[in-house]
Amino acid sequence: MNRLILCLVWILLAGTAFGAKSGKRPLLLVSVYPIHAMVQEIAADAFEVKPALPYGRSEHDYEASAKDIRVLRSANLLLIVDQTTDGWMARATGNKVPVFEILPHVEALTYADTVGVAALGSSAARVMGRLPDPHFWVDPVRMGKAAMAVAGRLAEMTEGDEATRNALIERAKVFTARMSRLSDSIVVQAKSLPQVSLILAHGSLGYYSRLTGLKIIGILEPLPHVEPTPRHLGILIQLAKANRPSVVLAEEQIDAAVAASLAREAGVAVARINPLGYPDSATAVSIGAYDRYLTRFTKEVAKGLTGK
Numbered sequence: 001m002n003r004l005i006l007c008l009v010w011i012l013l014a015g016t017a018f019g020a021k022s023g024k025r026p027l028l029l030v031s032v033y034p035i036h037a038m039v040q041e042i043a044a045d046a047f048e049v050k051p052a053l054p055y056g057r058s059e060h061d062y063e064a065s066a067k068d069i070r071v072l073r074s075a076n077l078l079l080i081v082d083q084t085t086d087g088w089m090a091r092a093t094g095n096k097v098p099v100f101e102i103l104p105h106v107e108a109l110t111y112a113d114t115v116g117v118a119a120l121g122s123s124a125a126r127v128m129g130r131l132p133d134p135h136f137w138v139d140p141v142r143m144g145k146a147a148m149a150v151a152g153r154l155a156e157m158t159e160g161d162e163a164t165r166n167a168l169i170e171r172a173k174v175f176t177a178r179m180s181r182l183s184d185s186i187v188v189q190a191k192s193l194p195q196v197s198l199i200l201a202h203g204s205l206g207y208y209s210r211l212t213g214l215k216i217i218g219i220l221e222p223l224p225h226v227e228p229t230p231r232h233l234g235i236l237i238q239l240a241k242a243n244r245p246s247v248v249l250a251e252e253q254i255d256a257a258v259a260a261s262l263a264r265e266a267g268v269a270v271a272r273i274n275p276l277g278y279p280d281s282a283t284a285v286s287i288g289a290y291d292r293y294l295t296r297f298t299k300e301v302a303k304g305l306t307g308k
């Protein structure tokens, strides 16, 4: 009997801790893997974190399935890049789930400043040059800023649980400090990259090129998932020929056929890259997962540029 009373007292005490009231941790949904990896590290075991975007799919045009919508609706918070990029997560719930937009917190630059007006091409530059480039997850320093903002937002959900709140902020500080070291290490790794002109299938590497000195001369689909016109394709073929050595790096989320035909016509190599990454374990996203993703991605880019 005494044991039963003790059990009941324990359950009642445990029940007052943050997140344990319903026996369930609050659920956070995130679209792209690199941001998922960061959020998982900050949230640790205080929240449940799940991907909303299947691995290998593009963040720009995903159409949530009925099952995805059920999961999205069950979330306590959707962590999105911004409404333009992965706002489909919020729209799929009929805007019924709270949303936190990360892009306003990372000192985003415009596409004109990341990819550059010349690489966008004159007609796309008119539309996109002034838009914020959402692909901040390839830039560790901006990921550090994102981590602090995410921790601040999650802290608001801790219902006065000071210990959880402080732990969130502390983990974000540790992550952010590590990001500046990671940034330095990527800069060092990039020094050995060959000086090759790049044509990207999609404008995902603007921030990354600022960090690493990659030379982007053109983009196949400046507007995400809008197929290039024959005229734009012709300009890119000329650019690839005039700026040798050059190579086409085609993001895995983009249809390979157009990139391959551009490379063929220009007589240059094409390599596939995956800036959205994927988890290094099927079961869990662990501490340092973001660092491993970016290091692995840098090796992928080096392989694409050198052909080795």
Ligand SMILES: [Zn+2]
Binding pocket: 059, 060, 135, 202, 203, 204, 224
């Ligand atoms: Zn993108």
